[in-house]
Amino acid sequence: MIITTAGTGACPECGTPTVSIREAMPWCARCEWNLDGYDRAHQTPEFGWSWVDRRTHRLATRLTRQQYAALVGRPLESAGLGLAGTVTVVVSLLLLVGVLALAVLGAWLVFAYPFPNLAIVFGLALIGLAVALRPRFGRIDPDLEVLSREDAPELHALVEEVATAIGAPVPHVIGVDSRINAYATAVGLRRRRVLCLGLPLWGALDGQERVALLGHELGHFVNGDIRRLLVTDPALTMLGNAADLFRPMRGTQGSGLLELIGEWLGRILSWLVSRLLFLGHLVLVCTALRDSQRAEYLADELSARVAGTTGATRLLDVLLSHESVALVVRQGALGGQGPAGWRAGLRRSLAGTAERQPLVRQLSIREEASLFATHPPAGLRHRMLGARPWQDPGLVLGEARAERIDAELARHYDQAARMVSWSA
Template sequence: MAAAIEPSSATAIRRWESVRRQLGERLSRNLLEEVSREDLIATRRLRVRVSGRLALAYLLALLVHGAGLGAGVAGVMLLAGAWNNLFIPLGGVALVLLCIAARPRLPQAPDHLLSRERFPALHALSDRIAAALGARPVDGIGVCADFNANYRVAGWRRERYVEIGSPLMAILTPAEQVALLAHELSHGVNGDPLRGQFLGHAVDTLAAWGTAARPLAIGQLGQGMAAGPIVSLVGLPFELLMLTVSELLFAAARGMLWLVMRESQRAEYLADLLAATVAGSAAMRGVLEKTYLDEVVDAAVRVHALTTPHDAIEPAVRGAAAAVGAAELDAHRAASRSESWRTDASHPPTAMRVDQLLRREDLPPTVALLPADEQALAEEVSRLLQMSQTTLVGRKLEAIYG
């Protein structure tokens, strides 16, 4: 039987993916080596590092913001002038809409904020960690039903918030809970460029312009009209032009992200390291490896929603995480390590983040919990999961039954 001949296009794609993977692995490894050699004291003193990529990203962002403002001014001038033909007001409105699309879109505070009166242990712990990091205390702590946590700066007043995902927090040990909070608070001091509004707004603006320019369909402009085929044919070059403009805008947005992703990944490594100085290296490694259990916890929540939706969900979540064996964890580590080529992500692969901590001397915790503190924190974390139970169960039932 003759051997099958692989199409040349498929061969080219495979070769490109191989080159991309090799380049990504090399860049990821280089970044890991670079961060592993950094002096922690110097890193904490120099919170923002300006690289050539980052400088170019800021220049492009300045051009985007300038273009948005210029479009708004030009649009107002057209609308305020004489309308000699229909295209003048239409052009003015289009330019004003481009300016509106470029307006700042400020992150919002978490939806469910925790009061200090009801959750004093969490707030007291957050304040202790902020003091240990030399960071400003957060203005609020929120809770969500996601298997995650995040730090954000919200509103015009630049208020700082940490949002805790209750399923993740529930499966952590007390020391790991300290490490998770310390990691998120570290994002306030580690110079992550994407957490600033200037770059993020520019990327959002390019994406909004790309979406607005993209035609809904190609070659169907005259659909439903009496002279539909002729209208569609005449409009085809315009639609292709708009599609090209849309793709160029999206490419520019991706290019800006690529310019800053290396610095964002570096900031993630440094947040891990700064958190290790507070909670200890072992606790931070434990947090990272608990993030492998997202699907395990998700499956446990699904079973709980289908069988005992009105019972407390905490035993199911904790039990599922505790039942994961060493072999399954090794498989997760291997899968994470295979993602090392992804240089277009804001987070490095988890296995590489663990590697960075393993390469350094084990750091002892500087913020330790007394037994009474652990008990108070455990009680509050249980209440967090209770608060999220309706959302967790509702999501699963909606996904299953629609």
């Protein structure tokens, strides 16, 4: 339950009484004083040192607000690779060249000298290192229930219509799972496009919210998000994998003094190499995610284009109500209700908190700011859509068609409901 209370007094900037919800650190709802502050009691630590987390949070908040201010007054469109994308591509190519060089050098050491020779050992070690550091381009999640066109013709048709409306390619794979989420990604060397719909979320959405969800997710195939490009994947994964590879392992027991000293020195060296690689990974990820957050705003714009501004903003409010979605699905599962019951329960929940929803959006600006966030805060995304020209729906999903889609997914809904109820 959300409780709105007075804060610790008046705002020092504008004199308005401060507010708080969920026992969060008070802020001013009018001028947003103290909304950028780090609330240690309610925010998940990222590095584990409060003084570091406080400074990185302030940096993330400043960058997030600067990006919003730069985008709110101009058209949102995919501008191709910006500075962040170019840096990521260049680093990816350098890493690929480095791994290839390790493999080539290792092969040369194996075959350049007659057997047996110590060089063969080093050669095999280099080849093994190259194999361990090779880029991984992802694969389809084994938990994804793939839906063929024969399984769900209405859903496939709706996805195709939304894709056409926003100028996006149709996914190669459409599937569902039991999470309160949805995602679109590309996997493998051929970059097969995958769309996953979390059924607890999908079932709780009304028609235009579903269209908005599809518009946003399919928008990732045309919004220039560098996380989904083949040429940027190595930069975003290889250094992290290398850091894990060099992480010191647990020491041996009962060794002699010389062995213990050697092991101690080796662990120090491994720790230093691992931390340096991880630091490089963090820098690259933080750089790429700035561009990724820009792409999220464009995906929201495409969502509003097909579903209308009302549908797109309502979807963002539902995403801010993750706990409410879980609760209504869990209660519906225990009461034998299907998606229609979930939607009715969620509508009641959102109606009950409508007056406090602006504060929930504001608080998200504090709670969702992070150097490692793939999305801008939902409150700023909602604000961005509200600041742009109003859009009427380009595609309307009627109740009868939504029910036919639900009928195609009935068996999967039952499984999703059980998974949510068991996770209570």
